[in-house]
Amino acid sequence: MAGFRINRTNDAVFKVVFAKHPQITISLINAFFEFQGTELIQDIEFIDREMDADEYEGKESRLDILGRTASGTKVNIEMQVNALAAMGERSVYYWARNYADLKRGEEYDQLNRTVAINILGFNLFDAGKYPDMHSCFGIYDVKTGCQLTDKLEIHFLELPKFKARSVKDMNRMEKWAAYFSPSTPDEELAEIAASEAAIQEAMEVEDVFTKDEVAKRSYEKAEKFRRDQAAQLRYAAEEGRKEGREEGLKEGIKAMITTLKEMDVDKKTTIDKIMTRFNLKLNVAQGYVEANW
Numbered sequence: 001m002a003g004f005r006i007n008r009t010n011d012a013v014f015k016v017v018f019a020k021h022p023q024i025t026i027s028l029i030n031a032f033f034e035f036q037g038t039e040l041i042q043d044i045e046f047i048d049r050e051m052d053a054d055e056y057e058g059k060e061s062r063l064d065i066l067g068r069t070a071s072g073t074k075v076n077i078e079m080q081v082n083a084l085a086a087m088g089e090r091s092v093y094y095w096a097r098n099y100a101d102l103k104r105g106e107e108y109d110q111l112n113r114t115v116a117i118n119i120l121g122f123n124l125f126d127a128g129k130y131p132d133m134h135s136c137f138g139i140y141d142v143k144t145g146c147q148l149t150d151k152l153e154i155h156f157l158e159l160p161k162f163k164a165r166s167v168k169d170m171n172r173m174e175k176w177a178a179y180f181s182p183s184t185p186d187e188e189l190a191e192i193a194a195s196e197a198a199i200q201e202a203m204e205v206e207d208v209f210t211k212d213e214v215a216k217r218s219y220e221k222a223e224k225f226r227r228d229q230a231a232q233l234r235y236a237a238e239e240g241r242k243e244g245r246e247e248g249l250k251e252g253i254k255a256m257i258t259t260l261k262e263m264d265v266d267k268k269t270t271i272d273k274i275m276t277r278f279n280l281k282l283n284v285a286q287g288y289v290e291a292n293w
Contacts, residue, residue: 013219021201041070123161125156136156172196175192254292271289
């Protein structure tokens with residue numbers, strides 16, 4: 001392992017480990033499928049996402065991997081570190097885009113099962129009400145629980161909710177959560193790797209990655225951007241909150257919009273972020289963004 005504690009939610013690391021090593025990715029996906037009791041996958045094909053380049057937020061804020069299994073199931077894995085106010089709606093939106101791909105002449109029953117896996121560096125749901133780190137959503141009747149279709153499956157893994165326990169008692173999903181969690185001690189991680197071949201392989205890939213000077217620079221650039229972004233957003237938010245002044249609020253919102261625009265963050269994400277930071281309604285946030293874009 002490297003001589004420093006690597007951040008496994010860093011885009012450069014996540015990409016080199018998962019987008020280039022199918023067997024590691026299969027193990028991660030099967031940790032979710034195994035938990036749900038659905039059929040495990042044996043193979044995966046990575047699908048070219050260049051057509052979505054205009055929507056990729058980049059700047060080391062997220063990484064999107066789309067793969068198709070041998071049986072046709074599509075799996076989208078997203079690593080999202082920065083909190084987004086509309087993360088649930090966002091995931092449904094991208095799920096729908098991946099699901100709706102009927103070709104001319106095809107019937108509705110030819111639509112493939114589509115699964116979204118979101119690994120989050122923040123809590124999407126209130127930890128007091130929903131303490132479990134993993135949640136899985138589908139379409140069900142609210143009265144009877146009858147499932148409308150099994151072709152929609154959206155998972156969230158909230159890393160801050162991960163609770164360490166004896167490695168021998170961990171299931172595969174907990175082991176992967178421990179792998180991603182910055183709070184897992186190195187000794188425990190070594191024990192987990194010894195019990196899970198794919199995690200051992202992932203750590204070996206990391207070791208090679210950190211010895212490559214070009215790769216290491218991409219990692220450090222991603223880490224620096226994330227720290228700078230967090231600092232800039234905190235400053236902009238504080239400017240808006242200072243003494244509760246309305247003018248200060250407006251200036252803070254404007255400063256935050258300017259900062260995000262300079263970072264090449266798109267309008268929709270900018271709206272989400274200022275809604276969260278300043279507790280604004282959607283139409284108010286949209287108005288600020290349109291006026292200051």
